[in-house]
Amino acid sequence: MILEFSDDLDLKKIADSGQCFRWEELPDGGFRVPHKDSCLIIRKLSEDSYELSCSEDEYESMWKDYLDADTDYRSIRGRISKKKDPFLYAAAADQQGIRILKQDPWEALISFIISQNRNIPAIKRSIELLCERVGMLRKDPEGGKYYSFPDAKAINEMPDTALAECRLGYRDEYIRRTAALVCEGSLDINGLMLCSEEEAFERLISLHGVGKKVASCVMLFGLHFVNAFPIDVWVKRILENEYPKGYPMEEYAPYNGIYQQYMFAYYRKLHE
DNA sequence: ACCCAGGAGCTGC
DNA sequence: GCAGCTCATGGG
Numbered sequence: 001m002i003l004e005f006s007d008d009l010d011l012k013k014i015a016d017s018g019q020c021f022r023w024e025e026l027p028d029g030g031f032r033v034p035h036k037d038s039c040l041i042i043r044k045l046s047e048d049s050y051e052l053s054c055s056e057d058e059y060e061s062m063w064k065d066y067l068d069a070d071t072d073y074r075s076i077r078g079r080i081s082k083k084k085d086p087f088l089y090a091a092a093a094d095q096q097g098i099r100i101l102k103q104d105p106w107e108a109l110i111s112f113i114i115s116q117n118r119n120i121p122a123i124k125r126s127i128e129l130l131c132e133r134v135g136m137l138r139k140d141p142e143g144g145k146y147y148s149f150p151d152a153k154a155i156n157e158m159p160d161t162a163l164a165e166c167r168l169g170y171r172d173e174y175i176r177r178t179a180a181l182v183c184e185g186s187l188d189i190n191g192l193m194l195c196s197e198e199e200a201f202e203r204l205i206s207l208h209g210v211g212k213k214v215a216s217c218v219m220l221f222g223l224h225f226v227n228a229f230p231i232d233v234w235v236k237r238i239l240e241n242e243y244p245k246g247y248p249m250e251e252y253a254p255y256n257g258i259y260q261q262y263m264f265a266y267y268r269k270l271h272e
Numbered sequence: 273a274c275c276c277a278g279g280a281g282c283t284g285c
Numbered sequence: 286g287c288a289g290c291t292c293a294t295g296g297g
Contacts, residue, residue, distance in 0.1 A: 018278055116279040122295050123278080169293030211280045232278035264278075277296080
């Protein structure tokens with residue numbers, strides 16, 4: 001289908017934003033986007049026009065939601081005052097096009113447990129290894145091969161040797177314990193979307209290997225609480241260097257997570 | 273070789 | 286509550 005879409009949508013920036021780790025850029029500049037049991041191929045045709053590999057029905061029932069297409073990011077950027085907050089204004093201007101995807105909560109949880117104390121290329125590598133080991137081999141809409149993200153049962157049944165091959169280091173214990181909780185029915189990750197923000201956070205940090213930062217990422221990128229504000233080493237530097245007098249968190253509610261994402265991507269670009 | 277990475281658990285205070 | 290240490294691995 002052809003999608004006419006005039007709000008922010010920069011595929012490259014989203015792929016590089018550090019919120020998702022399995023988007024793949026194709027040789028022609030299109031992107032392959034795996035999600036749950038499906039896969040979308042999307043290409044920008046012209047300003048405000050995109051070619052999507054799915055049908056209109058599939059777009060309405062899944063990809064529209066995944067892309068958070070009903071949210072007006074332009075107006076959310078428009079709330080930033082250039083005078084009062086020049087750094088955030090510059091970040092949002094430079095990173096215009098980022099959206100917060102509504103990723104699968106399970107994939108987000110495992111991905112961000114893997115992410116701790118590692119840089120983004122290393123995170124991608126481990127996740128790819130995991131998918132290759134125990135994901136399902138599938139074909140994308142154009143016949144290319146890819147692997148789905150493994151469910152809890154698949155991870156739970158992995159031998160130690162196979163898990164070690166994913167180069168997760170000390171995190172393999174966290175992954176295994178989390179998968180076991182889901183398999184035994186004592187953790188309903190999708191159910192966290194129905195919880196209050198506070199309760200979802202408390203339940204997440206109660207998991208072994210999930211602290212404040214990982215919990216915030218799962219909330220922002222998996223449960224779509226767009227006010228969640230993950231503080232990693234980069235954001236900590238931003239808060240110290242750009243907001244020595246304090247960051248106006250209350251003023252930016254309920255969009256703190258979106259602004260955080262602009263700042264994160266912008267600051268990394270400036271300093272890497 | 274070195275330092276760092278979308279950090280968290282643990283111990284000791 | 287907070288500092289300090291440790292954890293496994295790889296990117297730059």
